[in-house]
Amino acid sequence: MKDIIINTSWCKGCGICVALCPRNVLKLNEETVEVADNESCIGCRQCEYHCPDFAIRIGEEDV
Helix, strand or coil: CEEEEECCCCCCCCCHHHHHCCCCCEEECCCCEEECCHHHCCCCCHHHHHCCCCCEEEEECCC
């Protein structure tokens, strides 16, 4: 499982990460992005790499 950290104070809710996620892990709420299905995350980091506000970070969960 991946650890998805969203800094909601930096996120402006542009939706780029939601559009680029191949597994529909993220969704837009009224103002920002939130994790909809953490279990489906494959760790591709497309959301992290393309976020213009650096509001998303993906990390590995300690085993």
